[in-house]
Amino acid sequence: MRIFVPRDSVSVALGADKLAAAIASQAAERGVEVSIVRNGSRGLFWLEPLVEVETAQGRAGFGPMTQADVPALFGDLAAHPKAVGLVEEIPFLAKQQRLTFSRCGITDPLSLADYQAHDGFKGLENARGMEPAAICAAVKDSGLRGRGGAGFPTGIKWETVRNAKAEQKYIVCNADEGDSGTFADRLIIEADPFCLIEGMAIAGLAVGATRGYVYLRSEYPLAIQILREAIVIATQAGLLPNFAMEVREGAGAYVCGEETALLDSLEGKRGMVRAKPPIPALQGLFGQPTVINNVLSLAAVPYILAEGAAAYAACGMGRSRGTMPVQIAGNVKHGGLFEIAFGITLGELINDIGGGTASGRPVKAVQAGGPLGAYFAPSQFDTPYDYEAFAARDGLIGHGGLVVFDDTMDMAHMARFAMEFCAHESCGKCTPCRIGSTRGMETLDKIMAGEKVAQNTEILRDLCETMKFGSLCALGGFTPYPVVSALNLFPEDFGATPLPAAAE
Amino acid sequence: MSHGTIDRLVYMANQISKAFAHDPEAKAVAEISDHLKKFWEKRMLAQIFHHLDEGGEGLDPLAKQAVAALQRKAQPA
């Protein structure tokens, strides 16, 4: 009997380790021979821990499992109280277009054999037979844009680094996934680490870099452990000739997700945002030409090199090509990772895929793109998931996170939280962010206390302008998005009374 | 080292001689006497000449030759 018990942070946080132990001991007790595979998660988090049992029909799922549900696994599976049917047929999964996350949850993340059996290293092998310029061209042609938030074309960045002259170049992977509501980086690292390794190795070939660093946040201890193991395995298997990879642990600074702050942090300095130019592609890590890409961008690359740029570019809409792993989180019934081509509407994602709120109450707002992303109200659910369409509504896709709130949430409180978060995480370099975030909190406190609401709201809006256009990086520059969107969409939460009543 | 002036002058002359000791003898003697001529004040020279006249005790052979050569030039017979 072959049983899959996931080992990603979510399932482990929900007791998967204990579950695996219970299954083993139950099997031993019953004299049943089982092989337990610790696969990665499929990203269907509302079902975690999702135990899968290999059957003739396919892998049957059971979740969310508790230890009490273990004995039943050894009985009639169809009658198991937590049975969810064949995993592949669960609509949440079936509806996805899994290019980047195709192996997640299926394989044992640390099994090279598994990885290779599922097309692993095909892209790297192809790349080895190509000129660096051709690799860059393929990435350019795929239309892949940086998945970290800025959406800059990855191929152009690579081309710049390839053309730079230097003895040492670097590939740096930004795995400082600090946005609330996002977990795609973590998932790929925990469920399919070789995919990221392969992507970085391809990047190394494309630009002539021999060293790669993954800057991984310290809040992801399991991901750090798994990726370190995977690098050792891949290196020892001789799969990374001329490419030395290392995981570096962050230290709890959100701002280090900003690429130049990340580089400073890697160098061992305070994670301060650098002014650009010079751009990292020319003077990046230790002053050398550096590709700095998000996990998802790099993890998308093996597919592009394996299947061709056209296959990837065939998905998506407008200038947003390929797929986006949307992360549905917060107060939502079916939270998890949903990889889909660009173009699906926000409403479909929240209501059809996510199934509405977990609390069963009406959705009040959705924050898209992390703590620096705008809030959307249900009235805007027709917005297609696309960089430009979001931008047109003063929002951003960012790293693909969606956090759902039900109608009990006070949006003034969330606006204040946005300022508080900015104040907490500000590196302190530029004035609008360093002082502005604190003044923003204070002004919102006044508004929430009903103090000169109209006047303070005007001050707040001015402050948001100052921060938006005056800040050095996106932390201060984008904090106004959640604040202003909340202010615009939910004025009543900010004590704004209908005008006629207040007017003389 | 004693503080007697002539002791110091003998010491200095010997020290200068050592700096030129690697040269062939004739050249060394010329260099040393030239150095003395360029840098020694006349009462210093008078004292060392006098000392040489007294037998030149303590002076290295090279220094002796150089002082003698300079003395010949300074006080042509």
Place this chain on the structure above:
Amino acid sequence: MGLIQETDYGTKPRQATALVTLTIDGESITVPEGTSVMRAAAEMGTQIPKLCATDTLDSFGSCRLCLVQIEGRPGTPASCTTPVAPGMVVHTQNSKLAKLRKGVMELYISDHPLDCLTCSANGNCELQDAAGEVGLREVRYGYEGKNHLDAEKDVSNPYFQFDPSKCIVCSRCVRACEEIQGTFALTIGGSGFNSKVSPGISEDFFDSECVSCGACVQACPTATLMEKTVIEIGQPEHSAVTTCAYCGVGCTFKAEMRGEEVVRLVPYKDGKANHGHSCVKGRFAWGYATHKDRITKPMIREKITDPWKEVTYEEAISYAADKFKQIQAEHGKDSIGGITSSRCTNEETFLVQKLIRAGFGNNNVDTCARVCHSPTGYGLVNTYGTSAGTQDFDSVDEADVILVIGANPTDGHPVFASRMKKRLREGAKLIVADPRRIDLVRTPHVEAEHHLALRPGTNVALVNALAHTVIEEGLADENFIRERCDWEEFAEWAAFIMRPENSPEATEVHTGVPAAELRAAARLYAKARNGAIYYGLGVTEHSQGTSTVIAIANLAMATGNVGRPGVGVNPLRGQNNVQGSCDMGSFPHEFPGYRHVSDDTARHILEIDWGVSLSNEPGLRIPNMIDAATDGTFLGLYIQGEDIVQSDPDTKHMISGLSAMKCVVVQDLFLNETADYAHVFLPGCSFLEKDGTFTNAERRIQRIRKVMKPKNGYADWEVTLMLAKAMGMTMEYSHPSEIMDEVARTTPSFAGVSYKALDDLGSIQWPCNEKAPTGTPVMHIDGFVRGRGKFIISDYVPTDEKTGPRFPLLLTTGRILSQYNVGAQTRRTENSIWHAEDVLEIHPFDAETRGVKDGSWVKLASRAGETSLRAKITDRVAPGVVYTTFHHPLTQANVITTDYSDWATNCPEYKVTAVQISLSNGPTEWQNEYNAHSAQARRIVPPVAAE
């Protein structure tokens, strides 16, 4: 006379030859490629508001006031971090930008005290100015929010205060400490709103790594870092550009004044030696000029056991002149002489040597260079043809390998050291040859590739072994040698250097430097594209000082490292005007411009100009003067601005020589140690009170300018002039510029120098004449000054100062950052807080075997004498070596040093003395007697009130 204001262009200038034309606010401007938009605007007269940008630091982009709009580009980029691009169209002013800037300023002021009227920076505050520029009228956030207004002041530094309540976190101080000074003593602690400038581990300034160079204070745009004198006195109202009177770097400062009171000295950005940087001495330690110890009235006494009597200048001068004349009448004209000062101006020095040569009628003139860089003169004149360093300071920017021998730049020449460290941080490699682990060996972000920790006294062996490696391993630059030097002399030298006794393996026995390490260092230097040598008194103050200078000159020639920027042989000269005092003819064998007294042409020029006949024979050097004094043939001495009792070796012999004289005239700011043995005291004048020029270690002649009246009534040159007249000379000068004119007309290498030229050019590096009308930054470019470079054999002759069972340790001496030379000036400032006494550095091993603990009083004894001081246990020195400074008269380190000296120049062997250490209870009897004698010798009887 107003306050000199320097334009701040916001970002550094670019040197690119490619030019870029762009449009700013409708006006077209062309600037070098890489220039920032901010600087381009400033160059056309448009000041974009800024706070974090200043043109001495790399652009940073944090204050967000300098935002502009650029057509075709999104957002509002910072003009300080945005380089110009061809055809770029920039708008620096529009309503959107105005609103943004006001918004940012409103945030700043929401966390800033509203005390402009009582603030020390009022009227000279960039924040205040910027608030005005952007038209901020109101802070709508109120002042009840979170703020830093209660942050505590740090007053620990004696010279400046840190008031974090006024800090705008622009990081200019932190960046200045890193980029300019290279100490990295400051950081921003914390993050976000809690970001705070922090010295060390949130320590106070005094306890931190801060070296008080003042760069942070200079960089601060507000009153956060402020000179205590400004807080006390107020903002200055007029200023003059002048030159520092401390070390040989020759930093240019603005002396900023209120009336007759100095408010502060601020480094001048246009200063060619310091480019706007400073150190703790020049920047802050000028208070000695008005110290209560200063003597401002002439004094005389019959016997040195008498108390001093205050008299008029006329009385003192005629007293001295009469005595001198009387001595000469009784003992011949050679029985008196004088000593010029490396602290005084070129003009003053010139006048003193003229007084001696033309007035006294002999060449008995010497100067303190005798005890420091006289071997440099001899060595470089004979090998290259000129007695000075080959480079300008800027040259270090192009050096790839830097060899520092016997110099401690971070303490001795701090402003140049910062420059050097910057180059080292940029990637140049460093070799340090020094018995002691000086800071440069390993200091934040700088680490020597090789520290050749040689045994004191073995420099020649070490440098010869470096040359041996170069020749043996085929690393010599044959083309250079054939083109620039005499090949046969080279071959002769090479044969000598290839002797087995000069190999690294053989010299290891003497030097203690492992052969493999030495060879590696030799290769590094020889293979460098540009290899530069910097050396100091660790080279010259030896019995073989001259030989080492020659060996260094040979090494540089053999590797082709002479005659272009980035290379050369660079003596780091000690005192502010030691180069100048030598240039001005302070040596007994040389007229101004290094012309031997026997040189008929030179002598005739002077004889005609001065209207007297001059002696063609060399005069006495200082030690020989003292010998002659004890012999009874030298009885009168005029000493301007020197303290030979403290600074010269073998103190006891010096004292007996001085005591034997009939008339010793000392001219100084203070009653120094030498004055204890003087009969006439003429009050000196500080650099702030007179006009003149100093010449720094890079041959740069720079003006000093009078900013206040002489406290003693006259500039030093005026007093010398009075003495000269009293001696019967007919000299007339109404201004020092006339003295410089005389130097120029009588000295070929100074032919083009005049005060007018100095005012026009800012400064001039000699030679300056028809061939080089604006001076000569790098020498020997098209060939050596003497024609062909001369290889001279430099044999290693061990010093006669040997260790043995009685004196098993070697003492070497040096200086420290906060004190200067004999300490006459710095000891009279707050600098003593960093170094209140001389201490003896001793290795833990040597300390343990003698029972010495950190802080113990130890007796330091040599064949010459003994003294007591406190011990400091450190592995900076190797076992067998001890080290101390000579800044404090209480210690009298020169009681210990012997009278061994350089064979060619008599430069004393300060760097090698065999000593023994034992525990003691405190100062020695001799020290106590000496101090008692000093107190006795300095009694002053006030003048009897007129009836």
Place this chain on the structure above:
Amino acid sequence: MTPLWDASRAAEIIAQYLPLEGPMLPILHALQEEFGYINDDSIRLVAQTLNVSRAEVYGVVSFYHDFRQAPHGRHVLKICRAEACQSMGSEANASKLLQSLGLDWGGTTPDGRLTVESVYCLGLCACAPSAMLDHDLHARLDEQGLKALAGEAV
């Protein structure tokens, strides 16, 4: 128990990371892991070893939320306060817990047993609210679950 500061042990730890490029953060993590926090002696030693100023090391230590300059409780409970957890009521749960423990954010129980800190996102946002006790992750923590978790740490 975390061991007491020991200079030679610290030097050993630092030495392990010296071959790395930019070893500062790995060294600080390792020192904190060993000694529980980063004291001034550690800062001096790191500065000396890396040949940087102690100001620079202090600047780094004080910048990052992860690094502590004072010891914390035997256990550390990091409660996520980011948006996704807030959407599931984390703030109310946390303030009840803090109240029951009599602590503020960042505070330690008087017996030194537990320090409660905030964290912004553990990546468990689809199973909010979440927290991390020492190195172990926990998700779907309702008020009771959080209280129980805090009680587990002995």
